[in-house]
Amino acid sequence: MDLLAASARGLCPRCSAPTLFEGPVRFASGCRQCGLDYGQYNVGDGPAAFLTLIIGAVMVALALTLELTVHPPLWLHLLLWAPLTAGAVVGSLRVAKGALLTLEYRKNAREGRVVEKKDA
Numbered sequence: 001m002d003l004l005a006a007s008a009r010g011l012c013p014r015c016s017a018p019t020l021f022e023g024p025v026r027f028a029s030g031c032r033q034c035g036l037d038y039g040q041y042n043v044g045d046g047p048a049a050f051l052t053l054i055i056g057a058v059m060v061a062l063a064l065t066l067e068l069t070v071h072p073p074l075w076l077h078l079l080l081w082a083p084l085t086a087g088a089v090v091g092s093l094r095v096a097k098g099a100l101l102t103l104e105y106r107k108n109a110r111e112g113r114v115v116e117k118k119d120a
Helices: 003-009 046-069 074-106
Strands: none
Touching: 003 074, 046 074
């Protein structure tokens, strides 16, 4: 299955069971079907910062375009853009985090280790 579609559906990278997420963007501790431990993968919060900035810029551009063309009242802006922004951030964060974990699994990526050389 396509990486982004599998990530959005929360499919386990090993068995494709829909067990990756416990909440909207919170990973489960492991797959209930095949036993893969999701805790061994370190996705971190990197996607959150980038997605928030990108989506924020897109939403501001859309809000300014709407304001300059239609001139809706302020309450309509609040009613429209707050839920759209929150939904876009949560939805894209789910896909991004799921994709990163799946790629870590597929590439067998692990945290870097420093190997100290002993002088001879």
